[in-house]
Amino acid sequence: RQHYLPLPPGPSTHTFAGAQKLLPRIHPWKTYAAWSQKYRSPLVSFRVYNRRTIVLNTREAIHDLLNKRAHMYSDRPKSWMYHVLCGRGNSVFNISASNERHARYRKLIQSGLGARAAKKYWELLEAEVDNLLQGFRRSPQDFEKHIRRNAAAVIMKMAYGYSILDEDDFFIGVAEEAAQISGWALAPGRWMVDYFPILRYIPSWIPGAHFKRQGEAWRVRLQDLSEVPHQWVKGQMASGTYTDSFTSRLLRPDGCTFVDPDEDDIIKWTAGGLYAGATDTTISAMISFVMLMALHQDVQRRAQLEIHEVTKAHNRTDGLPRASDLGELKYLVAVLKEVLRYAPVSNLALPHLVTQDDEYHGYHIPAGTTIVANVWAVTRDSQTYPNPDVFDPERFVAKDGDESTQQPDPRLFCFGFGRRTCPGTQFAETTMLLTMAGILSQFNIWCNKEAGAPQVDFTTAITSCIVPFDINITPRSI
Numbered sequence: 001r002q003h004y005l006p007l008p009p010g011p012s013t014h015t016f017a018g019a020q021k022l023l024p025r026i027h028p029w030k031t032y033a034a035w036s037q038k039y040r041s042p043l044v045s046f047r048v049y050n051r052r053t054i055v056l057n058t059r060e061a062i063h064d065l066l067n068k069r070a071h072m073y074s075d076r077p078k079s080w081m082y083h084v085l086c087g088r089g090n091s092v093f094n095i096s097a098s099n100e101r102h103a104r105y106r107k108l109i110q111s112g113l114g115a116r117a118a119k120k121y122w123e124l125l126e127a128e129v130d131n132l133l134q135g136f137r138r139s140p141q142d143f144e145k146h147i148r149r150n151a152a153a154v155i156m157k158m159a160y161g162y163s164i165l166d167e168d169d170f171f172i173g174v175a176e177e178a179a180q181i182s183g184w185a186l187a188p189g190r191w192m193v194d195y196f197p198i199l200r201y202i203p204s205w206i207p208g209a210h211f212k213r214q215g216e217a218w219r220v221r222l223q224d225l226s227e228v229p230h231q232w233v234k235g236q237m238a239s240g241t242y243t244d245s246f247t248s249r250l251l252r253p254d255g256c257t258f259v260d261p262d263e264d265d266i267i268k269w270t271a272g273g274l275y276a277g278a279t280d281t282t283i284s285a286m287i288s289f290v291m292l293m294a295l296h297q298d299v300q301r302r303a304q305l306e307i308h309e310v311t312k313a314h315n316r317t318d319g320l321p322r323a324s325d326l327g328e329l330k331y332l333v334a335v336l337k338e339v340l341r342y343a344p345v346s347n348l349a350l351p352h353l354v355t356q357d358d359e360y361h362g363y364h365i366p367a368g369t370t371i372v373a374n375v376w377a378v379t380r381d382s383q384t385y386p387n388p389d390v391f392d393p394e395r396f397v398a399k400d401g402d403e404s405t406q407q408p409d410p411r412l413f414c415f416g417f418g419r420r421t422c423p424g425t426q427f428a429e430t431t432m433l434l435t436m437a438g439i440l441s442q443f444n445i446w447c448n449k450e451a452g453a454p455q456v457d458f459t460t461a462i463t464s465c466i467v468p469f470d471i472n473i474t475p476r477s478i
């Protein structure tokens with residue numbers, strides 16, 4: 001029956017290339033939301049060459065399909081260039097949900113990063129916040145660099161027990177090269193083999209088969225890069241002097257024998273996924289946070305007051321909150337929620353793939369369609385969030401202690417959906433709250449508004465943040 005139903009509406013497109021030329025390079029989420037308004041449909045669909053994408057533009061549609069029907073909406077679209085030619089199909093982000101590795105990866109991450117396990121990292125996080133604040137003190141104008149270093153340091157220590165010394169660190173270089181290659185190989189519309197997989201059989205020496213030679217070169221390089229930190233941990237463990245970490249604990253679960261090669265491989269991919277998942281996301285959120293604090297002095301003062309009261313109650317003479325204090329910083333949690341809503345890190349989350357034919361609101365959703373959740377559209381929906389373009393943490397403060405007066409928690413959609421929901425959510429929240437509390441306890445952030453308040457703009461990438469503008473960061477007297 002579904003086949004007699006229409007596809008969700010969308011722009012009329014070129015016979016061969018489909019909507020390829022219509023897809024905007026800047027803020028595609030805004031275009032999808034505009035199409036949704038134009039066609040008066042929460043779902044819009046378009047085709048690029050032979051691949052169809054459906055974008056979900058409302059909270060209800062996203063929840064109904066990606067969460068409630070997660071069993072059929074949790075796969076990932078296949079990039080033949082990246083997954084096959086570059087050999088990255090086994091990565092945590094790309095693995096098919098039907099592959100038994102998917103469940104194994106997520107189980108390991110859950111055991112290492114879940115709510116209870118995360119407490120093991122409190123000391124590490126506090127030490128890294130301290131390093132970050134020292135950086136802010138030394139050169140506040142380099143705040144972005146300090147935030148980047150901090151995110152990499154936290155995850156390298158947590159995943160591998162490796163201490164990063166500065167931003168030119170060898171291991172950061174390794175991870176950044178891998179991320180850069182992945183970005184090129186995954187660029188939508190760039191590789192015809194993604195649309196016509198038969199091209200992968202073309203011999204590499206044929207003129208025009210540049211993509212095959214490139215894919216092969218990247219495969220070798222990415223494989224080498226992903227081995228570096230893993231082999232480093234194993235070398236340290238063999239030498240007997242190593243720092244306990246996610247990887248070391250899993251490699252020798254009973255404390256004496258190493259796991260078999262199959263489990264070793266699972267651990268390697270899982271730890272690699274942690275680095276890829278944690279760095280750019282946390283960095284984006286923290287940059288947006290700093291920018292928003294510069295613009296909203298009232299919010300900043302109120303959060304500082306709350307931090308001061310909590311640290312005073314716990315006799316923190318340095319005025320610096322600890323991880324165990326975070327549960328009392330209710331207003332700061334509201335600020336974090338509003339940062340995630342106002343400046344979503346992942347405006348389109350990551351694409352999912354539907355594995356069976358389906359039907360929704362009278363539309364046919366064919367198996368094999370890429371499904372994109374327009375998170376940005378949800379955060380800007382004025383029914384859910386009145387005055388959505390206004391930054392206002394008050395949305396998430398319960399009136400007279402009544403939690404039901406709060407607007408919907410954006411963490412329910414900023415961290416993804418169904419069986420692909422971000423497994424680092426709790427770890428990310430603890431890291432971000434501790435960083436925010438540390439920064440606000442020691443510094444004032446402000447910008448010169450004499451020539452008018454700076455214009456807020458957002459970057460376009462897999463992770464997005466507020467485009468940095470000139471700000472001042474000055475130490476506070478406590």
Ligand code: HEM
Nearest residue numbers: 093273277278281345346349350415416417420422424428
């Ligand atoms: C501000 C912080 C973060 C945000 C906003 C965020 C957001 C997301 C989103 C939107 C996805 C895709 C979910 C989907 O496909 O439905 C995702 C996946 C993932 N995230 Fe995060 N994330 C954050 C931090 C972290 C951290 C700290 C870690 C690890 C320590 C992490 C590890 C991962 C992994 C491994 C995946 C892939 C899951 C899968 O495909 O099964 N993330 N994240």
